Amino acid sequence: MPKEAKIDATDRKIIRALQKNGRITNLDLAENVNLSPSPCLRRLRNLEQNGVIKGYSIDVDAKAYGFPIMVFVRVTLNAHTGETVQLFEAEVCKIPEVLECFVMTGAADYFLRVVVEDLEDYERFVRQRLHEIGCINSIDTSFVYGVVKQTHVFPDLQS
Amino acid sequence: MPKEAKIDATDRKIIRALQKNGRITNLDLAENVNLSPSPCLRRLRNLEQNGVIKGYSIDVDAKAYGFPIMVFVRVTLNAHTGETVQLFEAEVCKIPEVLECFVMTGAADYFLRVVVEDLEDYERFVRQRLHEIGCINSIDTSFVYGVVKQTHVFPDLQS
DNA sequence: GGTGAAATCTATTTACG
């Protein structure tokens, strides 16, 4: 179900302004994108209804919340049949500590972003649960111990 | 500068509610966390001022915006002196297509999340620019071609 | 942490140029 939404430069300005501040008021947003409030709000609602803007959220300090450890996990399966793939993907979705799971090209099949309270929780709630699925060939674990850059704001586009 | 913020279960409920809907009104938020509006707003402001809530944002369909391609890049440097590290980190922060850059344990030194319009832009604006920094030993590129799970909402915690 | 109230701002809708 690909969306056929014709995004223009003004829409992207709206999106970037909201990525920087998701609670900006429509009046300030309109000013930022050089529009009057009415058409600005019309565009915003269209972006929401077309699924371009999927939702509003907050950026949280994971450590302060209680998850000081972020882990990147690369997984390869021991088979690539539809059955195995569906089993793994269904089970990985059930693990709440796994925030993201992507299918990838290259050596590994899947890439997972995980948050945990400590290393024991990672062993018990993530690594063991992944192995219990029974179709995993290898798991490569990397722990994050430094953030160089982290943003949600997309680059600008002229096209 | 580690934050000394004592988060309790109610604070985490507020955070999770806002991760799901960053534009929920304070009245609805208070109802969700079983609080009356005033103390709920007080807690929210504290979370903001303590840096637990770092900001408000939106969740955007990258493909609809104009970035159909997401890339994970693993980088190793050819030296680990302070000078080399600082050079690389400063330069990588200047590349707008690089949304995230983390320092990691394991085989690779850095992990980058990148968005681009097409493969040519990746070659030109990311891969080449990384090599031009002059301190890179190896680059491992993986393209994302499927999303199994993607959420910002942290798991619950009882502690 | 809970209640209530008043003032201010915002969103939302409608109509029209």
Add this chain to the structure above:
DNA sequence: CGTAAATAGATTTCACC
């Protein structure tokens, strides 16, 4: 796309229990 106006809802701040 722009302006204006009117309604309804939310935020904000206050004092007080």
